[in-house]
Amino acid sequence: MRVVDLLVLFLGLSLLISCSPQKQADSRPNILLIVADDLGYSDLGCYGGNIRTPNIDQLAKHGIRFSQFHTGPTCAVTRAMLLSGQNNHVAGMGIQDGLLTNSPMIGKPGYESNLSDRIIPVSQLLQESGYFTYTTGKWHLGKREEDSPQQKGFDRSFNLLQGGSNHFNKIGIEPDDTLSLFREDGQIVDYPEGKYSTQFYTDKLIDYIQEGKVKDPGKPFFAFAAYTSPHWPLQVPEDYLDRYEGDFDIGYDSLRVLRFESLKESGLIPPNASLPPRLASITPWNELTPEEKKIESRKMELYAAMVDNLDYHIGRIIHFLKAEGLYDNTLIVFMSDNGAAGNDFYNETWSRDFIRKHYNNDYENMGKENSFVSYGPQWAQAGAAPFNRFKGYTTEGGIVSPIVIKPHKPTTTGLVNNAYFTVMDLAPTFYELAGTAYPGNTASKKIKPLLGKTIVPLLNGESSIHSEEYVTGLEHRGRMFVRKGNWKLVNLQPPLDNKKLMLFNVAEDLGETKDLSKNNPEKFEELLMDWKDFVKKNEILLHQVNQ
Template identity: 35%
Template sequence: MHKLFALFTIFILPFFISADERPNIMLILVDDMGYSDLGCFGSEIDTPNLDKLASQGIKFTHFTNNSKCETTRTSLMSGRYHTETYKDNHSTVTIPENLGLAGYQNWMVGKWHIFDKPMDRGFERYFGFHEGATNFFNGEGTGGGYSYFEDEQPYEMPKDFYSTNAFTDYAIKYIDERKKEKPFFMYMAYNAPHYPLQAPKEDVMKYRGKYMEGWQALREKRFKRMKELNIIPQDMKLSKPESNIKSWDKLSQEVKEDMDLRMAAYAAMIDVVDQNIGRVVKKLDDEKILDNTLIIFLSDNGACPFDRTRKPTKKNNLMPWDPASYICYPASWANACNTPFRMYKQNQHEGGIATSMITHWPAGITVPGTFNRQRGHLIDFHATFRELAQVDYPSEYKGNKAAKVRGISLVPSFKGQKRPEHEFLYQNFSNRKTAFVMGKWKLINAKELYDLETDRIESNDLSESHPEQMQLMLTEWKKRDLELNHGRATVKKPQKKKKK
C-alpha cells in the first residue's frame, strides 16, 4: 500500500506543481475610451499606474475590438465573431467555462451586457450590472430601472457608492477570499468612461480649465506626444477632422467653459480608473502574486461621438458629481480622444476599432518595455488563456456540441516572437457598418479600400485605383459574411414598392 501511494505521489505531484505555476489572469476592460487617452499612449490625463504597467510590459499598438459594447464583449467572452453567436449561445464555451475545466477560479466585476448572465456562463462570483450603461452614483439604468447584482442577488446601493470604486472593492474581496492553491481568472469590466460622464468633484476639478484650448489643439498636442513615445511612426500624418467637427474659435466663452467641463469629467473618470487599478496591483503585490499574474488592459471601442446630455441637466446646470446629472461630450472631443485616427465608436474605421492595449506579466514577459505591432483581435484572448491554463477546447460542453472557436494565441508575443498572422479579420456593426481585413488591406462598408501599412489613418481610398484588389476583397468579404453571418450584411434587402 505504501509503495502504491509513493508511486501515486511521484506521478501526481508534478501535475499540482505545474498547476501552481500557471499564471493568474486579470482582463481589464474599460468602456468607450479613445486610442490616445492613456498617458503612455500620448494623453495629458494622469494614468501613472497604467503607465508603469506599460513600461514594465508590452504596449500593443495594433490591437482591435468590435467598435461597440456588446459586440466586443461577445467576441471577448466566446472567442468567436459576435455574429456567430446569434441564436447559437448554447454551443458557445466562454472563457471562464473553459478555464473552469482546468481548475481555475473565475470571478467578474462590472458590466456584462451580453447573452445570459455571468454566473450562468462560468463565473463563480459576480458583482455588477447586466445592461449597457448605468448611473455611476446610484446605479440607475439609462432607460430607467436598476440591474446591480451581487452573485446574481439584487444589490442594495449604499449612499457613498461610485461604481469604479465599488468594482475594485469587490475585486480585492475576491482575491482575499480565493483558494490560494488554485490560479484565478478575473474579468474587470469598468463602465468608465462611458456616458453619463460622472466623477467625484475633486477629480473633475483637477482637470477644470485644462481643455480651454479646444479639441483641435488637443489633437495636435497628443499627436506630437505619440510620436515622441514611438506609438506611431514619425512620418504618419494626422487625419483630417471629421466633417461634423465644429470650430473651437467660433464658440462663445460660455460654450467653451461647458465643453471644458465635459472633457474634464471624462478625464477624471479615466484618472479614477487608473487609481483603482493601482489599488488592485498593490493588492496583488501585497499577496506576492503580482509577478505571476497576467494583466491585460484595453477598451471595448473607440471614443463615443453621441452627445446625449439630458435637458434637465442643462436646464438646472447640474454638475458631473451630482447623481442627478446626465452629461455627455460631443463628437469633437471624441475625435481628439481617437487621435490620430478617423471616426468613432460603432464605425469600423480605426477610430472605432483600434484600442491601446497593455500587457503586464513579470514572470512571463521576457521583453518588458517593448511594443507589439502585429494586428490582433479580441478573439485571440480565448486562445491565449487556454494555452496559459494548459487546457484544450472541449468538443462538447453541458450536452451541446461546442462551436468552432477562433483566434491566435498571444503567448509568443510575450517572448518577443512573431506569431502567425490572421488569414482575415471580420468586422460588423448591425450589418450596416462593416470592415474586412486581409493582410495589409482593409475594406470598409464594401466601398472604401485602404492600405494599412502606408495609410493607417485611412486618408487615401484606393477602391478605384486598385480595382482588382477591390474585387478580391469584396469576394472574400462576401464569402466570410456568408460563413460567419449567414450573409446578412451582403444580401441586399428588397426595396419596398412605391405607392402609386
C-alpha cells in the same frame, strides 16, 4: 507507555504523514483582465495622452504596449468576441441591445443579443480546468438569469446588466430602460446607493480574490474587471471634480494635434503618418463662443478625471496583488472595449427629453451624480487621433484600442509591438497559458472552433502572429469591414451596399482618407470575395441587417 514506545509511535506517524499524497500548488498563472469602457486610443499617459495614469503606465513599463490591437466597434460586440474567441455573430451579438419586436431576425442564429450556444465562454472553460473565476462591472450580454455571469462560468460576480448606468445609483440612462439592473452571483440585487461604481467594483473584486486565496491558496484565478468608466454619464467623486481644471482650455482641435504628435514620439504610429481632417460636422474650436468653450472644456476635464480615478483603482488591485504575493505570477491585460465615444445624449433627439427630466447639466452641476455629461464627437475625434471617426464605426477610430499586457514571465518589457491582432486572440492566449484545451469536456456538437490565435509568441518578443493572407471581418448594424494584410474594405454608413464600399491601405493611410477602390479594382474584387465568404461562414443576414 515507555519513552521508547512513544518514540517509535512518533516516528511511525511522521513516516505515514510524509508518505501521504500532498496537494501541490498550481503553478499556472493567474489572469487579470481589465476592460475600460469607451477609453480613447490616445488618452493614457503611455499612449501619448496628458491624463495622469501612473499605474497603467507602470504596467506598460514592465510589459508591452500594442499599437494595432483591434476590437469590435461597440461595447457588447467586443465583450462577446472577447469571452468567446469568435466573431460577434457566432457569439450571438450580431446586434447590440436587441432587436425591434417586429424584426425578421428574432430567433435567428447570430442575433440572440446574449452569448450563444455555439461558443464556450472563457470563464466556463477556465472554471472547468480548475480556476477560480470572478467578475465585477459591466456585463451587457443578456439580462435573463440563464444569460447571467454565474451561468457562464463565474464563481462570484456582481454586474450591471445593461450597457451603462448612473455611477452612483441605479437610475437609468435611457428612455426605454429607466432603472439599471444588477446581479450578484445570479440573483437580482440593488446597487448600494451613493457608492461610486469604479470604487465599488474594485472593492468587490479584491474581496472575491481574497476569499478564494483563503479558501484554496494554491488555486489560480481568472478575474474580469469590466469597469463602466469612463463611459457616460461623466460623473466623478467630489474630490475629483476639479483635478483637471483649465487643462483643456486649448480646445479639442489643438489637443488632437498634440496627441497625434505625442503618439509619433512614443513610437505608436509611424513618423510619416498624417492626421486626418476634422469631421465636417464638428465646429472648429475657434468658432465657438467663450461660453461654449467653457462648457466644452468642462466636459473633457470630467472625462480626464474619470480616467484618472480609474487608474487609481487599478493601482489598488495591483498593490493588493503585490501585498498578497500574487503579482509576479499574474498575467495582467488592460484594454479598452472600443474607440472613444462620440455621443452627446443630452442633446440627441431620441434621448434628450428623458435625460433632461432626470438630470441637471447646469455648469456648476456638471460631473455630479445628478448630471448627465457626454463629451461628443469633437473630443472623441481627439481621443481617436490618429484615426478616422470613433465608437460605432468600423473605421480604425472605432475599432483600434489601447492594450497593455504585463506577462507573468516577461522576456521583453517597456516595448511597443506593432503586430496586428484582435480581441478574438485573447481567449486562445488564456487557454494556452492555463494549459487548457478548447472546447473542453462539456462541449456540444454546436460549438464552433476558435477564430482567434494565441498571442503568446508576441509576449515572447516575436513581431507577428498573423500572415498577410489572414482575413478578419465584422458587421454591425450595416457598418462592416473586411481586412486582409494591410488592405481593408469598409462600409461607412448603413445600409450595407457593395457600391458604397471603400478600399484603404491602412499601413500607408492610418486615417482612411484615400479610397483606392478605383485605382486598385483587382484588390477591391479580391476583398469583396473575402467579404462574401465571411458573410456565408458567419450566417450574416445581409438583406435584413438594417432592421
